[in-house]
Amino acid sequence: MQISSPAEVYRKLLLFTLALLFGALELFIPRMPLFPWLKPGFANIITMIWLIRYGFRDALLFGFLRIWITSFFFGFSFFALFPAVLGLLLSVSFMKGIVRINELIPIFGYVGLGITGAFFHNVGQLFALKFLVGEASLFSLQFPVMIGAAILTGALTGILAWRFSLVDLGDGNIVKDSLTIHFVSLQKRVLSLLLLLCMVAVLFLENPWYVAIFMCMAVISSVWVTKSIRSVVMSIRRSWFFVIMIFFVTRWGSGEWSTAFVQLFRLFGWIFCTDLFRKFETDRLFFAFLYRLFPTFDTTLAAALLTVEVFPELMKNGAIKAAINPVVFIKNPSDYLQSMVSMSHNILEEGGWGKRVDKN
Numbered sequence: 001m002q003i004s005s006p007a008e009v010y011r012k013l014l015l016f017t018l019a020l021l022f023g024a025l026e027l028f029i030p031r032m033p034l035f036p037w038l039k040p041g042f043a044n045i046i047t048m049i050w051l052i053r054y055g056f057r058d059a060l061l062f063g064f065l066r067i068w069i070t071s072f073f074f075g076f077s078f079f080a081l082f083p084a085v086l087g088l089l090l091s092v093s094f095m096k097g098i099v100r101i102n103e104l105i106p107i108f109g110y111v112g113l114g115i116t117g118a119f120f121h122n123v124g125q126l127f128a129l130k131f132l133v134g135e136a137s138l139f140s141l142q143f144p145v146m147i148g149a150a151i152l153t154g155a156l157t158g159i160l161a162w163r164f165s166l167v168d169l170g171d172g173n174i175v176k177d178s179l180t181i182h183f184v185s186l187q188k189r190v191l192s193l194l195l196l197l198c199m200v201a202v203l204f205l206e207n208p209w210y211v212a213i214f215m216c217m218a219v220i221s222s223v224w225v226t227k228s229i230r231s232v233v234m235s236i237r238r239s240w241f242f243v244i245m246i247f248f249v250t251r252w253g254s255g256e257w258s259t260a261f262v263q264l265f266r267l268f269g270w271i272f273c274t275d276l277f278r279k280f281e282t283d284r285l286f287f288a289f290l291y292r293l294f295p296t297f298d299t300t301l302a303a304a305l306l307t308v309e310v311f312p313e314l315m316k317n318g319a320i321k322a323a324i325n326p327v328v329f330i331k332n333p334s335d336y337l338q339s340m341v342s343m344s345h346n347i348l349e350e351g352g353w354g355k356r357v358d359k360n
Contacts, residue, residue, distance in 0.1 A: 010172040012303035017344040019046040021323040048161040063088040065304040087124035091117040114158025118150040171357040208261040215269035222275040
């Protein structure tokens with residue numbers, strides 16, 4: 001892939017880096033067992049800025065790629081990916097409507113934009129959860145909490161997006177002239193699609209023994225792929241409590257143990273497939289699909305490819321740790337945002353991906 005505009009790729013790479021750093025800020029906030037989706041959504045600050053600057057389709061592509069990059073390093077999970085994608089589609093679509101209204105009559109501003117994005121992102125996640133889990137009582141419990149939280153978190157991210165829009169991002173250029181797109185082999189494409197079909201097919205199984213077989217096969221396959229039982233156990237570290245809670249809620253809502261065990265085995269089976277997705281390079285397949293879907297958005301795709309290279313550097317040089325600084329964030333959000341921008345410039349320069357342009 002040839003880089004048509006090194007300056008624009010640099011700006012988008014900077015925004016990708018900032019989105020990852022803002023997302024890291026959420027790590028200091030503990031997750032509630034029944035509401036693992038409930039989080040401020042600080043990365044949505046960049047989504048709002050991206051939507052205003054580059055338009056609807058480019059913002060959608062940015063969101064898909066950000067989800068892909070995060071999954072690339074922390075493991076693909078059908079159970080987590082589907083709600084994230086559906087939430088993104090709804091939030092960006094409705095935020096586009098708010099942007100269009102603001103162009104005619106500026107009445108909503110960044111706060112209205114943030115609340116709209118958070119509201120429909122949560123709606124998308126909840127309907128994805130209802131589709132995957134199918135438990136009405138869990139949906140009715142989560143819906144009012146998630147929607148109420150969207151108003152608060154959306155207003156917060158809207159204010160921060162407004163503050164961020166006032167920050168000078170600076171200019172720069174990418175040092176590379178072209179980037180290589182790694183296409184997935186036909187064998188891995190077929191295996192990825194078969195795995196996805198299996199995971200969807202499990203939705204229609206009602207016999208707990210059949211679903212238990214699926215879960216056991218997922219465990220055995222993952223152990224065979226990773227050569228490590230510890231790696232398989234670690235894949236459920238973040239979500240096991242939530243899955244257990246769904247088990248008991250399903251038992252209470254349906255009144256049947258068999259239905260509850262179907263949910264338990266299905267969710268654990270999906271999570272255990274994470275290592276298989278990595279083995280089949282499903283993340284790269286997802287990128288290749290986006291490349292074909294958005295062939296004219298080469299600067300965004302190039303920035304995403306470079307972000308994959310930048311991400312490990314964020315982990316090594318302490319940038320993620322620096323981003324998780326709630327004291328500075330709460331005391332002076334403007335200084336925090338500016339410090340994140342400066343640190344991102346330094347990371348890109350020191351890593352040799354880009355060079356800042358001195359305006360003087």
